[in-house]
Amino acid sequence: MSTGPAIRVKGITKSFKDVHVLRGVDFDVETGSIFALLGSNGAGKTTLVKILSTLQKADAGTATVYGVDVATNPGDVRESISLTGQFAAVDDVLTGRENLVLVAKLRHLKNPGTIADNLLARFSLTDAANRRGSTYSGGMRRRLDIAMSLIGNPAIIFLDEPTTGLDPEGRLEVWQTIKQLAGQGTTVLLTTQYLDEAEQLADRIAILHKGTIIQNGTLTELRQLLPATTVEYVEKQPSLEDIFLTLTGDTGDTDDDHADNNLPARKEIR
Structure with missing residues (x-):
């Protein structure tokens, strides 16, 4: 792995016909940190994640994962990353354990059953291991989805609006999971439109607005952009x-x- 940032984005642009979605995006993500990309619907968050995860190509600019270019070496990049999209990719017919075993087999890993059992324990899903995915709550489905994304131990995980549609308890469950991931050394790039989510989770927050990053910093640094508050x-x-x-x-x-x-x-x- 490169000794530089886990993710480096320089001058990324992307348009769909006459719609300019990304207009020159720049930021770095440090290894082992939680980086929140904050923006309203249509700001370009998902498009940027698709570019970083090699699902789309940028029109211009560069993006690297541990120094590897996502456009010219997508296969190498995929070995280091995992993506959890806006909708949980859980098979409702399979049990929680069967979902995990299936992904482990697709990745050609040894001992898929052991891998599944370890992840079920890690995400507090052991008691629900033999229940079908259709019986899981929103928070449980999201935790299982993230667990599936971690099979193969990716160094970087992209979470695209992971709590959209969840109830308050489900949101708290996912927040705790994300904090645990970062605590164990996984680099997390999180997209969200929820201000409190970015405030609770992120080491750094970048605000994406109309296709560009208008501010990027820690929560403390962003607070300093406003006038000093009075104590009352x-x-x-x-x-x-x-x-x-x-x-x-x-x-x-x-x-x-x-x-x-x-x-x-x-x-x-x-």
């Missing part, structure tokens, strides 16, 4: 997400006061 006491009502997660017991908070169904207004300093 404010009364904050719980959000609907706070209420839902408290009532369903999935906040991860063991404080009995926070589990009170009366949900009193909380005071905080900001």
